[in-house]
Amino acid sequence: MTTSPASDTERSVELTRTGPSRYRATNVRGTTLDIGDGSDADFTPVELLLVALAGCTAITVDPFVSRRAEPETFDVHTRADKVRDDQGSHLVDIRMVFDVLFPDGEGGEQARALLPDAIRKAEERLCTVSRTLALGAHADVEITDV
Secondary structure, three states, X not given: OOOOOOOOOEEEEEEEEEEOOEEEEEXXXXXXXXXXXXXXXXXXXXXXXHHHHHHHHHHHHHHHHHOOOOOOEEEEEEEEEEEEEOOEEEEEEEEEEEEEEOOOOXXXXXXXXXXXXXXXXXXXXXXXXXXXXXXXXXXXXOOOOO
């Protein structure tokens, strides 16, 4: 049975770390998609875009922080509102919330201190998905006779 999101505009996915640079995304219908090495399932294109944004950022950040300390929890909550206006259909108010718990001790403190800067660097220059969204890349479409 398919259920709809809580509101007509919100689209969301949950992303939970399952191992080093491995994550499991769950959409609002309970469908899961393991990411890290590539996979696909029953996610909508909007949900896949949100998974790609969160996954790219998390996978980029993970090696920087987990070298200091293995996180006990590494969850990323991603959401946006889908609107239709004079620019057509698009997403607004995109938001990622990182819930990350590191162990006590020197390594955990180093990882905690590094996390904000690692996320900023991922968003500003290292994560291909966020950079592509920020730059507003155009996708060419080609139709071939099959």
